[in-house]
Amino acid sequence: MNTHLGPQRIVCLTEETTEWLYLLGQEHRIVGISGYTVRPRRAREEKPKVSAFLNAKIDKILELRPDCVFGFSDLQADIAAALIRAGVQVTVFNQRSVDEIFAMLYQVAAMVGCAEEGLAWIAATRTRLDAIGQSVRVLEAFGKRRPRVFFEEWDEPHISGIRWVSELLGIAGGDDVFPELARESLGKNRIIADPAEIVRRNPDIIIGSWCGKKFRPEKVAARVGWQAVNAVTTGQLFEIKSADILQPGPAALTDGVAQMQRIVLQWMEQHG
Template sequence: MSRLVGPRRIVCLTEEPTETLYLLGESARIVGISGFTVRPPQARREKPKVSAFTSARVGEILKLKPDLAIGFSDIQADIARELVAAGVEVWIANHRSVAGILDYIRRLGGLVGVAGAADALAERLERGVEAVERAAAALPARPRVYFEEWDEPPISGIQWVAELVRLAGGDDIFPERAAMPLARDRIIEDPAEIIRRDPQIIIGSWCGKKFRPEKVAARPGWSEIAAVREGELHEVKSPLILQPGPAALTDGLNEIATIIARWGNKLA
């Protein structure tokens, strides 16, 4: 008799459960993934792609006979509703913070019967985050950072991004918006407010398209911004930072920390 605990046929509607299950050695449970998945690379080769972020091929998902579908946020509510109506069990996570990401990893591990491995993974990730924070404490100053999640209209960074900026040694210029869970509440209605807050570093991560620093620098009035004057416009690829999973706490955080450290070295 198989000793496999928990769901055996999982469809991952976003990337973070896929990455987490692979890291936990439980990839055999995954029968379908999001088309936006890039981590780990072998997932794209091994697993059928059955969803985007706001849409899914529900018929194809049902053919896979999943016993669980895992997604993220209210944006996937319609997909979840359709799958539930078809008899599929669905877990939609809605975590928005660094602590929430660590808790998500532990919950997912518990769900598939590998709580010990999930605890170990979360602790390893937490130690990595703490190491970045310690290194950032030695910087000569904390830069003002504007993180742009989308450009038209401009949308500032979500909570876990603002937290990672802080851990890496910077200060997000829109902390009050970062607390807003919905993207529409983080739209910068008056772009002049960005000019007034005068970021010293601009980081772009336009989900689904390449960041264009020259386009940002050419915005009306933006030549007055310190980051534009000093050429501090950088991209962090969205798969590394805009999915609330292990990537954000590793490669995403490290890229932000590198950008901020280079800025700090100019002051030294």
């Protein structure tokens, strides 16, 4: 580990890079974080909050004198442009798949002189994901069926899960009922215009993660025409907190997929 290398004053505009730097023991480099940060919880108490997701306090960020700002996706392009014009180094990642998340984690680790530690964590996490997949294959070998799963990222309008969510669901043993939408990086392109199509695909499990808003299974069950959906008739409606699955970083690869695994394996043992 050569931690005197790389940026020493980092602002993280989204949660996943904050969590990762804490996991690497490099939290002392962080001088500002997103107001949405909940992982790790102590980051909220220790670090100034300087951004939401679509906007940021540019003046406050500049006062922190960062030598690097980490951002995520085209949705933060305007923030990045303002900071670049002010002379700040900005690195914006755009990871959408499990492999791209691992690539981002390695790049950040290397930037702060922790490439070896990053590779060790990545290897251990890939091993855990392989073990989850193996546990599913064992059940399938005994004739258990994989459940059809609708992952709802937002309720009004209905938005299905993004690519890394769909991929992790597949590892955990579930089959995304909207696989063709998972490749769409923008939420507006994953809108399901006709809710009747969800009913037609008849998911066995519904998992809600409404971008920070509390999931209401009773509201889902009461939707017009949904009473015959397998997930509703068998009470298979679950929430996974957005911080655990919708941030493309360590949380999704650990806690998020583990929660999916528990939900899916329980269904396979009881219903498959």
